[in-house]
Amino acid sequence: MMKRWRSFYLLLIILTGLFIASITVAVMLGPVPIRPETVWRIALSHLPLFGDSFVVDWSRGQENIVWEVRFPRVMLAAVVGAGLSVVGVAIQALVRNSLADPYILGVSSGASVGATSVILFGTFSFLGQWALSASAFLGALVAVVVVVLLAQVGGRLSPVRLLLAGIAVSAVFSALTSLIVFMAKNEAGIRNALFWLMGSFAGAKWEQLLIPALVVAIAMILLLVRSSSLNALLMGEETANTLGVNVRSFRLFLLVLSSLVTGVVVAVCGAIGFVGLMMPHIVRLLVGSDHRRVLPISALLGALFLIWADVLARMVVAPEELPIGIITSLSGAPFFLWLLRRNSYRFGGDGR
Template sequence: MLVPLLAASILLAIGLGSAGVAPADTLRYLWAGLTGGSIRADEVPQYQIVWQLRTPRVLLAAVVGAGLGAVGVAVQAMVRNPLADPYVLGVSSGASVGAVAVGAFGLLSALGVYAVSAGAFTGALAATLLVHLLARSPLGTTPLRLVLTGVALSFGFQAVMSTVIYFTPSGEATSAVLFWSMGGFGAATWGVLPPVAATVVAGALALRALGRPLDALALGDESAASLGVNATRLRRVLFGLTALMTGAMVAVSGAVGFVGLVVPHVVRILVGAGHRRVLTVAPLVGAVFMVWADLAARGLAAPRELPLGTITALVGVPVFVVLLRRRGYLFGSR
């Protein structure tokens, strides 16, 4: 059911907006774009809106939503914390520092329009590597050390980011910080879609293949060891996969909150706690939700665009509170 729902959501989201396009015309323009077909001269403006502007944006929203759903499941299992999300390990703060550094100091200027995304991706990976190194101990990397190190470094990265903005006379750094803190797909292009989509799809498939070891890891390290699962090694693999996926997503969308936190809990209520099933459904639910959230962000206050994080928070907070009150055992109490 979710696959046709996602396809219909993508089609409608491409057609809806300040300049509405009928679904039949949307399909015709998409087919022309895919096959190189011809359209009438008077349809060129609508075709450009559909093919050049909305289609890469909507597809990128679906990809990022799917990735956040999958990574949220993996991170919550990795740190054994139902309140964890893809950004708990300092990834978003590191990405913000990278983005601000590009805007403030002109780093990676040779990459042109992709400089900010490249800086954010580099910052995200550097942050996750630093968290992993500082969280290591002679006994291995424990979930608690990972979470505490990630939270502490997030504050440190935010301090660095604020300092850079304070000493930067231009408003570019401030604009970059607002984008990375609130999220959005306004910079989506056909050029950024393939690498992000490839990273997210490959990562999601790899996480799903680790479904059974994740079931064992959720029981605790000792129980996992009794089932033949090396918890430390598995946690390192998960850390690398989630860091790569999150870094790629943050680089093109900024930090979009609540999707990676709420979607895993909703999916567990629907299909149970088995990670293979959850990691099959969560990406689809996340993709559908993100497509409609992005449509709301660009449509509710048109022609102005609302921050995407505002929409996801307005939806995610009530859903999270309802889940907390109705299914309290999911969060450690009855």
């Protein structure tokens, strides 16, 4: 028990160090290389606590590149990666299936329908800056409710029906998204929507970070508070009820929370698949199934993964840019197939 927690804290420290180093390197890399000390001097100079502590020995161009272009992009990738990983943990506990994630179960596709309707037709425009997130959240919520309803057999969730329902619902919502794009008349909007649908952090701004960062942080805290309920859910409904968990209300809580985080994330960067599938599974192999350990490590690992996936998206075909969804799918699809063939892994195992 203590050995497992010592390993957890060591891994947490290592990943935190890698996270800071990855931010530094990701901001440094680009057509205009920038030294690591310059990266952090520029970043810290924009914080009120350190604003007057540095002699400005960098150019205005370097400051714009670091603070206005690269830093918000890297931080958005980190927030999205953490959010998708946390949602993956919640959904896998909800359905007790290690093959579940927002992308495979159609939640991302549902969010995409809502988001593209705002981008191309101005749906919910009366909500202002909240329109995109609200519409994506509603689309994600509808998708996940439909999937769960279709997957139930005698009041219980069937893993096979869940995957099949997720694939079917994802196909339906993807078709609706294509229909929305087809019906639009704005060519520039259509191009933006198509690139956004494959996932991208291009054009990230600091103001885009506030809502997703707050939502992901609150979701993380709420799930950590309910980590014992998540652990109980892995043991089955009867056991969870015996341990005092109101399974019905807790599942509703997880559905709404997962839909909210997925909707907000999809609204800012498009549909990015397989992050919520891969990260929680890798983390469980490293630290066991106790959600007190799984949640923070998953968030850090997801942030690291998307930071480097975005670096690849920027650098592989530079000066052009790949949609990040291509990179995550190329790595995630083989991982999904490997999971399907692997029989030795027991989801919901060691929960110490």
